[in-house]
Amino acid sequence: MPVTQTTKWDWEITNKTTFWSHSAQELWAYRHLLVGLVRRFFLLNYNQTVLGPLWVLFQPILTLVTYVLVFNKLVGISTGALPPVVFYASGIVLWNFFSDSFTGTSNTFRENIQLFSKVYFPRIIMPLSVVSTQALRFLIQLVMFICVIAYYSLTTDFDLTWSWNLLLLPVAIALVGLLALGLGLLFSVLTAKYRDISNLVSLGVRLLMFVTPVIYPLTVIPEKLRWVVQLNPLTPLFELFRLSLLGQGLVTPGQLGYSLILTVVLLLGAVLFFNKQGDKLIDVV
């Protein structure tokens, strides 16, 4: 019948893989799944623990104590004009956000293959849920961190000068998150294909911390060597984070532009790569 011939099909499955495999409409239909997965993460992590959600805060506090003791008291790295506690807290909170998001998303295929091989949903929901979860954790920690700053500015002579730079705070945080997502998506495909890369990821993240101003301010690096650290797109973001919140940081608009462009290009490329490869990977992992 010619009438039925001309009616349109709702969907089509071929061997072609596309870069834009999901329409915004389709992703929107799965928004509850994203929220559900974030919720699941918190439920799973803090079920049957004594401290429960307090672990979100407990972990950075312990790290902070260690860093202050080791890097400040023992090694004696200068923290510039900022009190060591405030300085390290800012670095730890932002760095954890980056590294947990990155390592979490980079295992997308390996950890969810059981699920991916049984049911269809837009694969990108999984990495998005990891980054959303980490962002939520980060925001909770940020609140704690602001309390620390408030405590210091009230009790010590540490002086906080507010400025319009504070408006750039969300930019710094968002860029760190997006950079982690982009890298994570890229590596999730690679770790699925080559198992050895997942070892590289955990090692790489640990080493990357040392070329990011987490435990030292950029100002303590001799000017001749500064370019090495500045090659890292995270550097301007960490400096911007400190500048906007604490008034101390070394960042130029040019460097920020470099980070911004790199993040956008990386994220775009990674999403396309992820979509293109994602369908094929089910047969491989």
Place this chain on the structure above:
Amino acid sequence: MSETVIKVEHLYKLYRLGTIGTGTFRRDVQRWFTTSILKKGDPYILSDPEKKAKHIENQSVLALQDINFEVKHGEAIGVIGSNGSGKSTLLKIISRIVKPTEGIVRGRGKVSSLLEVGTGFHQDLTGRENIYISGYILGMSKSEIRSKFDEIVAFSGVEEFIDTPVKRYSSGMYVRLAFAVAAHLEPDILIVDEVLAVGDADFQKKCLGKMREVSQSQGRTILFVSHSMQAVKNLCDKALWLNKGELQAFADVNTVVNKYLNQTQRANFKQIWISPANAPGIDWLRMKAVELVPQLDRPEDPLDIRVPLMVKFQFWCLKEDIELSVGLLLFTASGECIFDVPSDPVLSQIGVMEGQCTIPGNFLNDGSYYVCLHFVKDTSIPVYDLDECLSFDLEDYRGAIQWYGKWWGAVRPKLPFQVKHTAQILENTSV
């Protein structure tokens, strides 16, 4: 004429065996460099087309070849075939989980697939939380789950434990809850893969009932994979038979199921030995042939529990005047002996001797069986055993009985059975 909701055209799926890619990162990079940058041939696929074809043939398996069919709105299609015939691959392609190698599938409406019971369930979460997360993963919206929540819980029958982590559930409860979520999906096309193999008989019946309701009264389209022909016949209108990746038949359910059973069952129905020299036996007794002859009305009928089975055998005998009797032993596939029927003793004569025995229809239960022959001298001295010489599967037949669980017992004889009414209950009889 109802509209076509799924149209599959020239569908192929090639799986590569062993490692995919070249196996190492270095060689993958090298291959990419030679093919994409230098624009040369793939160094890991031989350039000679003939060798290349052979290479691909050796290292890959065609899970589906040239599959074409159409499904109309509201049809329930049973997908049948032996293990490895490509059933699951077909369902996975239609559910968008894997990509086809060639070909196209087009369709209308929302598809939900149920390839596993408990997709997305997590041991540490409570029943309530799992209903939500599993529902989301299967494509339900929050409001949809919320409105059906009570129904889901009631269907699963785990009301009391809904706020307990599912790791503390019994496996039956777990499966019931998981299926309950899936059963309340409301897609236009539902894809179900062998999920009825789990759960107790009661629950299986409930699931089949639910699926029938979905297909018949709600007018949804169902694709259903099962090894239970009884379930397929009861639930589906049409059946699709896959054999080694090829579409063998796609037609009315009874026709296809009968054809399928007919082909798959005739495996070890006959053994013939050409010469006594290499036939099994002892010095004076050698087997010549054993054969199982089902007494079917029509040759294309399936071998089910109603069919009488005749066991025929021939042997060479090289000794005279021995009082010989033959025992026919029937075993279930798990090795339990169902019966050991001896023949009357006969005096042996030199030459070929033969015998036969018929197992009546409506006597055995459905299942797999094997036959042994046992030769005895003077009604007491064992002479020779021919082990597992024939084997067969009996298919189920229940007529109008609406029960799909496993029928108990090694035998299911039709015995004279009467239940009748004998007296009225009188009003003033004291109890």
